[in-house]
Amino acid sequence: MPELLCKRLGQVDYLPTFEAMKTLTDERDDDSADELWLLQHPRVFTQGRAGKAEHVLAPGDIPVVQVDRGGQVTYHGPGQWVIYLMVDVKRRGLGVRALVDVIEQAIVKLLASYGIEAAPRAEAPGVYVGADKIASLGLRLRRGCSYHGLSLNVDMDLEPFSRINPCGYEGLQVTSMARCLPQQTLDMDRVGDSLLAALAAELEQASAGTRAGVCR
Numbered sequence: 418m419p420e421l422l423c424k425r426l427g428q429v430d431y432l433p434t435f436e437a438m439k440t441l442t443d444e445r446d447d448d449s450a451d452e453l454w455l456l457q458h459p460r461v462f463t464q465g466r467a468g469k470a471e472h473v474l475a476p477g478d479i480p481v482v483q484v485d486r487g488g489q490v491t492y493h494g495p496g497q498w499v500i501y502l503m504v505d506v507k508r509r510g511l512g513v514r515a516l517v518d519v520i521e522q523a524i525v526k527l528l529a530s531y532g533i534e535a536a537p538r539a540e541a542p543g544v545y546v547g548a549d550k551i552a553s554l555g556l557r558l559r560r561g562c563s564y565h566g567l568s569l570n571v572d573m574d575l576e577p578f579s580r581i582n583p584c585g586y587e588g589l590q591v592t593s594m595a596r597c598l599p600q601q602t603l604d605m606d607r608v609g610d611s612l613l614a615a616l617a618a619e620l621e622q623a624s625a626g627t628r629a630g631v632c633r
Contacts, residue, residue, distance in 0.1 A: 426456040458493040486555035486565040489585030496573025507561035523616040549592035
């Protein structure tokens with residue numbers, strides 16, 4: 418099994434990153450390493466393939482980008498960690514549902530390490546603290562490989578979520594780690610590194626009878 422590469426890209430614009438994901442997916446072969454990209458984006462709304470215009474309420478000065486992942490509209494911005502998963506799911510013996518489970522469980526375990534009780538919902542992909550959504554996910558599979566991934570609200574301005582119906586759900590409330598932990602100062606880099614480690618561990622455990630390699 419080729420190694421698992423973890424790349425920390427800092428804050429990067431959405432569109433070039435989207436194009437880079439597609440290029441990597443199109444050009445990779447059976448021996449290519451899987452990659453996890455940890456990053457943040459400047460403020461942007463992204464609308465999935467099945468996205469309905471009525472879920473974008475009042476974007477204002479924030480651009481709306483049409484993308485090829487599943488799901489409806491979501492928001493990315495500073496203070497939110499995003500991880501994109503360029504994973505050969507066929508090689509790992511995983512299906513889409515299994516990969517979604519890997520992502521959700523990694524987020525749940527990361528949040529638990531900070532004392533935040535969270536859980537996924539079968540009817541609405543993502544991770545929730547009570548009724549409030551704290552993490553979103555959306556994937557695309559092409560040539561047996563995934564791209565796009567997850568976003569976790571750490572310490573960010575949540576106002577832009579009021580300009581959309583998050584993930585297509587009218588009235589859905591959104592929260593963040595900072596809102597759940599008002600007395601605690603969060604170290605963004607530490608949260609990001611811990612999320613990467615949790616995701617790599619879950620991916621290794623779920624891969625069918627193989628070691629997924631060390632995230633480095």
